[in-house]
Amino acid sequence: MSFPFLLEMMGIxxxxxxxxxxxxxxxxxxxxxxxxxIPAKESTGVLLILLIFGDLxxxxxxxxxxxxxxxxxxxxxxxxxxxxGAIFLSRSTDESLKIFIGWVVLILVLLYPLSQYWEKNxxxxxxxxxxxxxxxxxxxxxxxxxxxxxxxxxxxxxxxxRRDSVLNxxxxxxxxxxxxxxxxxxxxxxxxxxxxxxxxxxxxxxPAIAVGALIGKKIVSQxxxxxxxxxxxxxxxxxxxxxxxx
Numbered sequence: 100m101s102f103p104f105l106l107e108m109m110g111i112x113x114x115x116x117x118x119x120x121x122x123x124x125x126x127x128x129x130x131x132x133x134x135x136x137i138p139a140k141e142s143t144g145v146l147l148i149l150l151i152f153g154d155l156x157x158x159x160x161x162x163x164x165x166x167x168x169x170x171x172x173x174x175x176x177x178x179x180x181x182x183x184g185a186i187f188l189s190r191s192t193d194e195s196l197k198i199f200i201g202w203v204v205l206i207l208v209l210l211y212p213l214s215q216y217w218e219k220n221x222x223x224x225x226x227x228x229x230x231x232x233x234x235x236x237x238x239x240x241x242x243x244x245x246x247x248x249x250x251x252x253x254x255x256x257x258x259x260x261r262r263d264s265v266l267n268x269x270x271x272x273x274x275x276x277x278x279x280x281x282x283x284x285x286x287x288x289x290x291x292x293x294x295x296x297x298x299x300x301x302x303x304x305x306p307a308i309a310v311g312a313l314i315g316k317k318i319v320s321q322x323x324x325x326x327x328x329x330x331x332x333x334x335x336x337x338x339x340x341x342x343x344x345x
Contacts, residue, residue: 105303107136112149112304116311119153119273120160121318126150130248131204131338137300139197140188144293145300146248151280152305156312157273164270169261170278173237177279180241180250185286187246200247201342207243207252208336232260244279245286251276 111129118125129149133142191199236257244250254275258268287293 104136108300108303109307111136111146112307113311113314115146115149115153115304116156116308116313117315118311119150119157119308119315120312121315126251127204127207127249127332127335128338130200131335131342134197134200134342135338138193139200140191140193140292141297141300143188143196143246143248144287145297147280147283147287147293148297148301149304149308150248150276151284152308153312154273154277154280156309157269158277160316161266161270161273164266165274166267166271169271170275172233173275176234176237177241178282180238180243181245181279181283181286183238184242184245185290187242188292189290196246197342200249201339203243203247203249204335204339204342207249208332208339210252210256211332213256232257241279244276245283250279 111133114125114129114132118129130142130146133146136142137145188196236253240250240253240257242250243253251272254272258271284293
C-alpha cells in the first residue's frame with residue numbers, strides 16, 4: 100500500500116471524525132471521496148466500519164439525551180428501507196453504483212437547504228401527517244443509508260419537522276445511526292461488500308477518526324457553521340458530478 104494512499108485514507112478518517120462531532124455535512128463528502136479511492140461497492144462497506152467507529156464518539160457525548168420511544172417508532176420504516184437497499188446493492192455493479200452514489204450526493208446536497216426552508220415554514224407538517232412523514236422519511240433514510248451511507252439528510256429533515264431541541268436532535272441522530280449502522284453490518288457482510296481484505300483500507304483511517312472527533316469537539320463552538328457547511332456541500336456536489344460523469 101502506497102504512502103499517498105495511506106494519507107488519503109487518514110484524511111477520510113479525519114473527515115469522518117469531524118462529521119460525527121461537529122460538521123454533519125462532511126459525511127456526504129466522505130461517501131463521495133471514498134468512491135474515488137476504492138471501488139464503489141467496497142467503499143460502502145469500508146465507510147460503514149469507519150462510521151461505526153465515529154458513532155462511538157458521538158453516542159458517548161449524547162448518551163443521556165436520546166428519546167428511545169421516538170426511535171422505536173422508526174423500526175419498521177427503516178427496516179423496509181434497508182431491505183430494499185440491500186436488494187439494490189445485490190443487483191448493482193461497481194460502475195452503476197458509482198453513478199448512483201453521485202446522484203444521491205447531488206440530490207442530498209440540494210435537499211439540505213430545502214430542509215432548512217421546511218423547518219422555518221412548514222414545521223406543522225409532522226403534526227398534520229405524522230404517519231406519512233415517518234414512513235416516507237424513515238424508509239428513505241434506511242434505503243440511502245444502506246446504499247450509500249447517506250441517510251443523514253432524510254433523518255435531519257424528519258428531526259427538523261419534529262422541532263427537536265438541539266440536544267435532542269444531536270442525540271437522536273447519533274443513536275439512530277449507530278443502531279442502523281450496526282443493523283447494516285450483517286447485510287453488508289452477507290452481500291460480500293465487506294470482507295477481511297477491506298481492513299487494509301480501514302485500519303489506517305481509525306486513528307484519524309479519533310483525532311477528527313476530538314478536533315471537532317474542540318472547534319464546534321468556534322467556527323462559522325453556516326459557511327463551513329456550505330463549503331462542504333459545494334465540495335460534495337462537485338465530487339458527485341465527477342462520479343456521474345466519470
